Amino acid sequence: MRNLIDVTDLTKEEINALIATAEDMIAHPADYQEVCRHKQLATLFFEPSTRTRLSFESAMLALGGSVLGFSAAGSSSTAKGETVVDTVHTVSCYADIIAMRHPKEGAPFAAAQRSEVPIINAGDGGHNHPTQTLTDLLTIHREKGRLDDFTIGYCGDLKFGRTVHSLVNALARETGIRFVFISPEELKLPDYLKQNVLDKNHLNYEETTSLEEAIPDLDILYMTRVQKERFFNEADYIRLKDTYVLDPEKLVPAKKDLCILHPLPRVNEISVAVDDDPRACYFRQVKNGKFIRMALIQQLLAWNA
Amino acid sequence: MNIDSIQNGVVIDHIKSGKSMDIYRYLHLDELDCQVAIIKNARSEHMGRKDIIKIDTPMEVDLDVLGYIDPDITVNIIQDGKLVEKKHLALPEKLVNVIHCKNPRCITVAEPQLDAIFLLNDPEKHTYRCAYCDTEKKRSI
Numbered sequence: 098m099r100n101l102i103d104v105t106d107l108t109k110e111e112i113n114a115l116i117a118t119a120e121d122m123i124a125h126p127a128d129y130q131e132v133c134r135h136k137q138l139a140t141l142f143f144e145p146s147t148r149t150r151l152s153f154e155s156a157m158l159a160l161g162g163s164v165l166g167f168s169a170a171g172s173s174s175t176a177k178g179e180t181v182v183d184t185v186h187t188v189s190c191y192a193d194i195i196a197m198r199h200p201k202e203g204a205p206f207a208a209a210q211r212s213e214v215p216i217i218n219a220g221d222g223g224h225n226h227p228t229q230t231l232t233d234l235l236t237i238h239r240e241k242g243r244l245d246d247f248t249i250g251y252c253g254d255l256k257f258g259r260t261v262h263s264l265v266n267a268l269a270r271e272t273g274i275r276f277v278f279i280s281p282e283e284l285k286l287p288d289y290l291k292q293n294v295l296d297k298n299h300l301n302y303e304e305t306t307s308l309e310e311a312i313p314d315l316d317i318l319y320m321t322r323v324q325k326e327r328f329f330n331e332a333d334y335i336r337l338k339d340t341y342v343l344d345p346e347k348l349v350p351a352k353k354d355l356c357i358l359h360p361l362p363r364v365n366e367i368s369v370a371v372d373d374d375p376r377a378c379y380f381r382q383v384k385n386g387k388f389i390r391m392a393l394i395q396q397l398l399a400w401n402a
Numbered sequence: 403m404n405i406d407s408i409q410n411g412v413v414i415d416h417i418k419s420g421k422s423m424d425i426y427r428y429l430h431l432d433e434l435d436c437q438v439a440i441i442k443n444a445r446s447e448h449m450g451r452k453d454i455i456k457i458d459t460p461m462e463v464d465l466d467v468l469g470y471i472d473p474d475i476t477v478n479i480i481q482d483g484k485l486v487e488k489k490h491l492a493l494p495e496k497l498v499n500v501i502h503c504k505n506p507r508c509i510t511v512a513e514p515q516l517d518a519i520f521l522l523n524d525p526e527k528h529t530y531r532c533a534y535c536d537t538e539k540k541r542s543i
Contacts (some may be wrong), residue, residue, distance in 0.1 A: 201509040203508055203533070206533065207534060233423075
């Protein structure tokens with residue numbers, strides 16, 4: 098069974114093929130509106146989400162399929178004490194493919210051990226979010242025309258930011274990428290990623306606490322939200338949440354073709370005054386998310402047919 | 403000091419001095435009815451001092467557990483009083499229900515009935531990572 102639990106479950110070639118399919122879906126949506134007819138996607142969201150769940154549902158509907166599922170753990174049998182593996186195993190008897198989000202790290206991996214249909218990880222705690230990564234890669238490809246030879250800065254919560262972790266993993270397979278990690282000391286990139294991905298592959302990276310110092314060199318700036326739900330201690334969250342706020346003033350020394358990404362939702366970390374700057378790509382990124390998920394659903398169903 | 407040699411059973415040799423009780427616990431040897439001899443601080447040419455465990459019954463020893471505890475241990479299989487097989491260990495690629503994840507955000511902590519699976523991460527540093535959440539664990543025995 099082919100699942101998508103971690104972005105590294107896909108080879109670089111498979112990712113490139115998904116991006117090419119998504120580009121074709123953007124150009125010729127009518128060609129794909131029947132490819133998942135009579136197929137059902139279950140969206141199992143044990144943790145609240147608007148964007149990702151609706152993106153999956155919109156993607157499946159655009160492919161001619163249908164959707165079922167739940168959007169909070171309280172409305173599933175989890176509230177009765179059922180394990181995540183049992184819940185997913187049960188739903189896998191009704192659906193053709195499952196997209197699941199869970200607050201605990203590794204829950205989709207556990208679910209995939211017993212599911213009878215392919216599982217797509219739609220986010221597991223602060224661990225991984227591979228479809229956001231595919232969205233980010235499609236956006237970079239559409240904005241820059243390539244996936245190699247650039248400097249990318251990640252800014253904000255790099256410790257719990259699952260989108261950051263997945264994108265680092267994916268870009269580590271490309272050539273000529275320079276990584277700049279901008280975060281407070283408490284929210285630095287986890288050691289396992291530095292050792293197992295960056296150091297092991299001899300990749301070029303640096304860590305800093307200053308967005309202002311880093312921004313002039315960047316081709317891509319990946320902003321992230323400090324996520325309240327990842328903190329056990331609210332005082333720590335309040336202290337760290339507004340460490341970085343990107344505003345028009347900070348963008349003055351930035352490159353003219355800088356590409357500003359954000360997995361959204363944002364809180365304060367990007368001023369709304371930046372939204373009209375042509376370098377702000379984050380709403381185009383949202384739109385791309387639907388198309389890459391369409392490509393992924395179609396491909397996973399084909400692989401497991 | 404004399405310990406009777408065994409006729410049919412297992413001798414776990416080249417245990418680092420002082421580690422035999424850890425192995426006794428990990429292999430659940432307390433649940434056996436047969437004679438089990440733990441020899442601590444035995445003289446060794448190569449190791450200076452070592453521990454040895456003699457188990458006076460044929461049994462399947464969990465080599466993954468032993469390999470995780472110490473890949474330099476050797477396991478000798480004795481039949482009719484003779485050494486018939488000497489097993490050399492290695493760090494196992496995969497550990498199932500030997501060690502457990504301590505990351506409070508890991509699904510295996512919230513749902514402990516799941517198999518605790520760890521994969522060998524770095525053989526040189528003897529580190530493993532949780533298959534669910536990627537949390538790294540150094541060999542701690």
